[in-house]
Amino acid sequence: xxxxxxxxxxxxxxxxxxxxxxxxxxxxxxxxxxxxxxxxxxxxxxxxxxxxxxxxxxxxxxxxxxxxxxxxxxxxxxxxxxxxxxxxxxxxxxxxxxxxxxxxxxxxxxxxxxxxxxxxxxxxxxxxxxxxxxxxxxxxxxxxxxxxxxxxxxxxxxxxxxxxxxxxxxxxxxxxxxxxxxxxxxxxxxxxxxxxxxxxxxxxxxxxxxxxxxxxxxxxxxxxxxxxxxxxxxxxxxxxxxxxxxxxxxxxxxxxxxxxxxxxxxxxxxxxxxxxxxxxxxxxxxxxxxxxxxxxxxxxxxxxxxxxxxxxxxxxxxx
Numbered sequence: 001x002x003x004x005x006x007x008x009x010x011x012x013x014x015x016x017x018x019x020x021x022x023x024x025x026x027x028x029x030x031x032x033x034x035x036x037x038x039x040x041x042x043x044x045x046x047x048x049x050x051x052x053x054x055x056x057x058x059x060x061x062x063x064x065x066x067x068x069x070x071x072x073x074x075x076x077x078x079x080x081x082x083x084x085x086x087x088x089x090x091x092x093x094x095x096x097x098x099x100x101x102x103x104x105x106x107x108x109x110x111x112x113x114x115x116x117x118x119x120x121x122x123x124x125x126x127x128x129x130x131x132x133x134x135x136x137x138x139x140x141x142x143x144x145x146x147x148x149x150x151x152x153x154x155x156x157x158x159x160x161x162x163x164x165x166x167x168x169x170x171x172x173x174x175x176x177x178x179x180x181x182x183x184x185x186x187x188x189x190x191x192x193x194x195x196x197x198x199x200x201x202x203x204x205x206x207x208x209x210x211x212x213x214x215x216x217x218x219x220x221x222x223x224x225x226x227x228x229x230x231x232x233x234x235x236x237x238x239x240x241x242x243x244x245x246x247x248x249x250x251x252x253x254x255x256x257x258x259x260x261x262x263x264x265x266x267x268x269x270x271x272x273x274x275x276x277x278x279x280x281x282x283x284x285x286x287x288x289x290x291x292x293x294x295x296x297x298x299x300x301x302x303x304x305x306x307x308x309x310x311x312x313x314x315x316x317x318x319x
Contacts, residue, residue: 011273021253026091032089044129047055054298057291057294057295057298058286058291058295060090060287060288060291061083061084061288061291061292061295062078062079062080062081062083062288062296063076063077063078063079063288064076064078064079064082064083064288064289065288065291066101066120066285066287066288067285067287069287070285075089079288083288083291083292084292084296087289087292087293087296088291091291092268092271092276093276094273096268096271096276097273099128099182099270099271099272100251100272100273101251103182103185103186103250103253103272104247104250104251104253106184106186106188107246107248107250107253108188108243108246108250110186111189111190111194111197111246111250112197112239112242112243112246114190114197114198114200115193115194115195115196115200115242116195116198116201116227117202118133118137118194118198119197119198119199119201120205120227121133121203121204121224121233122134122202122222123202123205123206134199137194137195137198137199138150138191138195138199140191140194140195141192141195141196143192145255145256145259146191146255146258146259147186148191148192149188149219149255149256149259150259151190152184152187152191152260153175153259153260156174156175156184158171158172158173158174159165159171175260175262175265176266177263178265181260181261181265181269181270182270184260185253185256185257185260185261185270188260189250189253189256193249193250196242196245197242200238200241200242201235201238201239201242203238203242204234204235204238205231205235208230208231208234208235212230213226213230213231216229216230236312240308240312243308244305244308244309247301247304247305248301248318250298250303251273251297251300251301251304252273252274252301253272253274254272254274254278255276257270257271257272257274257275258275258278263275263279264276264279272299273293273296273297276293276296277290277293277297278290280293292303300315
């Protein structure tokens with residue numbers, strides 16, 4: 001015969017068991033050091049792959065380092081922040097920086113808009129169209145940047161490209177004008193970048209309870225209102241990841257610009273920071289200036305990421 005036990009007695013017994021376990025558990029598992037223990041292998045690998053190259057990049061930017069120093073013909077001389085001062089006095093650097101920021105912002109906004117729109121579309125279509133769209137997007141994502149750039153150049157070629165024939169533009173050259181060349185590169189960047197946003201956001205939408213979406217629909221909310229007021233706030237952590245990743249990718253675009261504009265366009269009109277650093281370091285053999293540009297890019301990306309995370313954290317606290 002079993003004696004019924006009250007809920008209060010069970011709760012007191014559970015509390016005693018938990019306290020006993022917490023007293024007998026190792027200090028490591030009670031402290032805050034256990035997450036770092038799990039992250040230690042990844043931190044060691046990242047330290048070897050990132051910390052040392054960044055250290056060398058910063059070190060080279062502080063010396064006078066040209067082809068003469070590389071070949072051992074002359075000794076390296078310490079310049080301090082002289083390379084940065086020379087870089088900031090260069091008007092071309094500020095023009096390229098402005099063009100890079102505007103171009104990267106346009107790429108990020110376009111990629112997020114296309115990726116999120118197609119993610120919502122995946123939730124509305126049937127299995128076969130969804131699978132076809134997934135495969136097409138993953139194919140674009142898996143295509144190497146140099147291959148995709150070459151294909152897009154052929155599509156918009158002035159003589160043999162099918163786009164000009166369909167649009168009736170004759171022998172119009174898309175890479176001749178500054179803005180048309182940037183627009184062509186933007187299309188290619190969005191084409192190879194939106195699958196990451198689409199797949200990530202689609203997975204996040206699938207994790208949202210269907211009851212929430214049904215309740216919003218019953219209340220008369222439109223699809224745009226459901227996305228803006230329901231899905232976007234719930235998907236904020238995912239949107240943070242894809243936004244930061246897109247900013248990093250699009251700010252340091254190199255292959256698409258270099259291939260599609262033949263090294264930066266006519267008279268450098270389509271230059272971005274990565275191509276500018278490449279030309280300074282390897283075309284002009286000014287390795288110290290190229291390293292200084294790399295350090296500036298790294299600091300800009302870190303600042304943008306930290307500011308964006310801080311703003312999102314503040315918005316979360318206000319909510």
